[in-house]
Amino acid sequence: MTRILAIALLLCAAFAAAAQSSGEVRIYRCTDAAGKQALRDTPCPKGQSQQARDMLRPKDAPATARPAAPAAAPAPPPAPTQVVYLAPPRAMYECVTHEGRRYTSENGDGNPRWVPLWTLGYPAVRPRTSLGSNIGGREPRPDQPMRPPMRDIRWPVATGGGSWIRDDCAMLPPAEACARLRDRRDEIRTRFFNAMPSERDALRVEERGINARLDNDCGGR
Template sequence: MKPDFALVALACLGSVFAAPLAAAKSDEVRIYRCTDGAGKQTLRDTPCPKGQQQQVRDMVKPKDAPPVKPPEPAPKPAPIPQAATPTQVIYLAPPRPMYECVTPDGKRYASDDNTGNPRWVPLWTLGYQAVRPTTSLGSNIGGPPPRPDNPTRPPRGDINWPVAMGGGQWIRDACTMLPPAETCARLLDRRKQIRTRFFNAMPSERDVLRVEERGINARLDNDCGGH
């Protein structure tokens, strides 16, 4: 029996186009629309059950959207150059010392120098016998000479300045320097006394107290860290 050449040709053509068609069908999906006896419609991907009307549609298979690339962060703005802060230079004077002086009777007082208050002491209190010379006028020379701290007769720089005139000599009180912490404490005490006295002081005295307190405040700022 001879083969039918027409059927052979159709079979060959079918094998040639079968692969592209399968590739094309792989991108599609077949949807079945089924309608039952009550007119209710359903969609499915398999053929409809028997007794239901069936409509077939081939649709392109949906594809997932490509992943969204996160936006690149915005570049940071360039830093604004800051203006150079001017350097503040504060000049501090060296701390001023304070001294405690003692009088012969044991009284103590504060002083800004170590010279001590001068006092006139007759020579007989020191164990000397005073001799009063006489002048051509016949009068005795008596009484102490000017104070060492008198501007008309400045001291010679010694703590004890003996002057053998009038049967006596000037002697200064002994003084010792206080520690810095004690100096600051005494300045605070003095400022407290000034403020207490200020309320009962006369107007003229208040002006003097203001000047003294202003000086103490400046000294506390410079020497004691601004107490």
């Protein structure tokens, strides 16, 4: 009897080894006298009822190779350098007429005006007549005083002579020129609402020119 039991245990151990080698595991459900159940991987203790069940041994998931880190994206090429060419700032001049009126100009020439020579200091004489020199001619203009001659002129000068002269002009500092451009733009925008359609077209063109000059000469609007 003892020999038979030993043979049975050897067979169980052999089956268990075979099951383990084949990837199976035997689970024992043991129930004691109180009806309490327990699961174990070895035979139940003596005095407990047991139920055995062969199950597949759990296996770890095969190790997968970690994906290689993606190669760093190539650096984007440097942005092309943008070169902006600005025209040199244009000068602005303030000119004064002989009446004292001031105006701005794009050049320092000043507006020309025709004046008689006697206003420049030349001697004023009456024109020659059939009765002789300085007889019966027009009197010099009494509303403006005659200036003393700037140089000694020993020949008669006709009262009808004259010359073109220009208003005096002085260049404005850049900051003052920019301020006057902005003032003129404000005047255009105020006038625009009450202007006729034909005048509005001219005001638009002038404002575009002022804005372009402010961007180029004054560093913005």
